[in-house]
Amino acid sequence: PPGRTWRIITTPLRTKGSVYHNYGDIDYSLGLTRSISLSLGYANHWYDYTSDGDYSRSALLDRFEHLLRADGRYQFNPKLVGIVGYSYGFTTFTDNDVISTTEDGVDVKSDERDSRSHYVYGGVDYDITAKLRTSVRLGAQFSDYPDMDQDSSNPYADVSVSYRLR
Secondary structure: OOOOOOOOOOOOOOOOOOOEEEEEEEEEEEEEOOOOEEEEEEEEEEEEEOOOOOHHHOOOOOOOOEEEEEEEEEEEEEOOOEEEEEEEEEEOOOOOEEEOOOOOOOOOHHHHHOEEEEEEEEEEEEEOOEEEEHHHHHEEEEEEOOOOOEEEEEEEEEEEEEOOOO
């Protein structure tokens, strides 16, 4: 935020530590016509690191992430689906510990980084084979950090390949 100077704390990619992580998602699809459908979804991540206190891994990373999604889908042919969608995500940091101190001596606390994001995108799902699918989403992300009085906008891209075992 304006008037603050940030000191960045970095950690190695691999360290000893314990974390609880839970992920859940729910999806629902509704066929409106033979070619048009609506897909709704919700996903949740929960992270709880076992270290505690100021400047700890818990202070930096303990959080809930939520993502609500609505997609309009058009079936071009049996293998290709066009998608236009919107998602709303919000992240809530669960600790109130200090993660940094500015050069002015002001403590920055973990929960000051809570955020809300809006995603708009278009894309396709393409079935390469009966078991192999590729998905592409391209669009924009608009984020708001209310406690820091900041916002941002960025390009958004999500590309994946999935394989079905059955």
